[in-house]
Amino acid sequence: MNASPAVTDRAAWEAAGEWYHAWFTGIVLMAVSRRGPADAADLVFRIFRRQQQATFLPGLAKLGLSGLPPAVAAARYHYLSNFIGGVGVEYVEESPRKAWIRYPPPRWVWPGPAICGIPSEVNAAMLRGWHANNGVMLGRLGLGFVCTGQTVDGDPGLEGYYIEHERDLAEEERLRFAKQEIMPRFDPAAAPRLPSAGWPAERLAKAKRGYAMEYCRSAIEAALALFGPEQGGALLGHAARLTAMQHVHATAAALGVQDFAAFLVALARGEGDAARVEAQPDGSTIITREAVTPLRGIADPAAFAAWEGLLAGALAAWDRFARLQRIAPLAWRLSGR
Numbered sequence: 001m002n003a004s005p006a007v008t009d010r011a012a013w014e015a016a017g018e019w020y021h022a023w024f025t026g027i028v029l030m031a032v033s034r035r036g037p038a039d040a041a042d043l044v045f046r047i048f049r050r051q052q053q054a055t056f057l058p059g060l061a062k063l064g065l066s067g068l069p070p071a072v073a074a075a076r077y078h079y080l081s082n083f084i085g086g087v088g089v090e091y092v093e094e095s096p097r098k099a100w101i102r103y104p105p106p107r108w109v110w111p112g113p114a115i116c117g118i119p120s121e122v123n124a125a126m127l128r129g130w131h132a133n134n135g136v137m138l139g140r141l142g143l144g145f146v147c148t149g150q151t152v153d154g155d156p157g158l159e160g161y162y163i164e165h166e167r168d169l170a171e172e173e174r175l176r177f178a179k180q181e182i183m184p185r186f187d188p189a190a191a192p193r194l195p196s197a198g199w200p201a202e203r204l205a206k207a208k209r210g211y212a213m214e215y216c217r218s219a220i221e222a223a224l225a226l227f228g229p230e231q232g233g234a235l236l237g238h239a240a241r242l243t244a245m246q247h248v249h250a251t252a253a254a255l256g257v258q259d260f261a262a263f264l265v266a267l268a269r270g271e272g273d274a275a276r277v278e279a280q281p282d283g284s285t286i287i288t289r290e291a292v293t294p295l296r297g298i299a300d301p302a303a304f305a306a307w308e309g310l311l312a313g314a315l316a317a318w319d320r321f322a323r324l325q326r327i328a329p330l331a332w333r334l335s336g337r
Helices: 009-035 037-062 072-082 112-117 120-129 131-138 201-255 262-270 301-318
Strands: 092-094 098-103 143-149 158-164 175-177 275-279 284-289 325-327 331-335
Touching: 009 037, 009 112, 009 262, 037 072, 037 120, 037 131, 037 201, 072 092, 072 098, 072 131, 072 143, 072 158, 072 201, 098 175, 120 131, 120 143, 120 175, 131 143, 131 158, 201 262, 201 301, 262 275, 262 284, 262 301, 262 331, 301 325
Parallel strands: 143 175
Antiparallel strands: 092 098, 098 158, 143 158, 275 284, 284 331, 325 331
C-alpha cells in the first residue's frame, strides 16, 4: 500500500517538512508551559548552538561564502540558508564590516498564534546560541551581532546586523540590543542569490524538509541532554502526541491518503524512508519501516519513544478505538478495539 500516485515526491517532502516543523515548535512551547521561560531559553540556546556548530562552516563553503568579510559572510549565510529552508528573510549590506538581516512576520519558527507563547528571553536565546557565536566560529572575535527588534516583543520582525569591530569582543559583548536602530528598506534585486542551476525547485523542497527535520533532531538531543531521558523524553513525547493530534488530518490530505496505514506509509516516504503494509488474517495490519531517518544519529531509546508519540497522537485523532502496537524494532501492528 503506497501513497496516492497523484501525490508527487515534492508534495510528500513538503508535508513531512510541515509535520516536523510543527513538532519542533511544539517542543519549545511545551518547555515554556511545563518548565518555564528559563529552562525553555536554555533549551533554545542549546538547540541553536548545536545547529550552528554542525552546519555553519560547512554551509558557508557550500554556499560559496568562504573568504568574504566576516560580517558579510555571516549575514549572507543566514539569508541564503533560511531562504533554502523556506523562511522569510531580508538582507541589506551597508559595508564590508556591517550587514543586516531581518526575518519579517510571519515567523517560520513560531507559526501562527504560537508566537504569543514565546517569551522575549526564549527568542533571544536563539540569537545567543547562533548569531552571537558566528565570530567565534570564524576565528574573528571582533564580529558581533546587534539585535534591533524582536517580533515576539511586537516589533515588525526579528532584525539586526553583524558588525566587525576593531577589537576582540568579550563573550557578553557579542550580542547586544539597540531598539532605536532600524534596518534600511530591503531591495530584493540587490539580495544574494543561489545559483539557479544548483538549486532547482525539487532540491529546494527536499532541503526544506531536511531543514525542519534537522531542527527536530537538535531539539531532541538538546532536551534529553538538558532534562535527562525521563523528563526530557516525557516532554518530547507529549509535544509529539499533541502536535500529531492537531496536524494528522491536514497532513493526510496533503499526502493524498484516506486510511491510517496508508498515512504511515506516505509519511515515511515523505521522510525519505521506505515502508510497507501487510494485511493479516485476523484483520489487523502490520506496518514496517526500513529506517527512521528523522532520528538519524540518535541512539537514545528515549528519543525513539518520544518519536513514537507522533504515531500515537495521530492515531488518537484518527480513530480513538484503534490500537498501534510495536511488535519489532521497526514494525507496528494496527488493529481495531
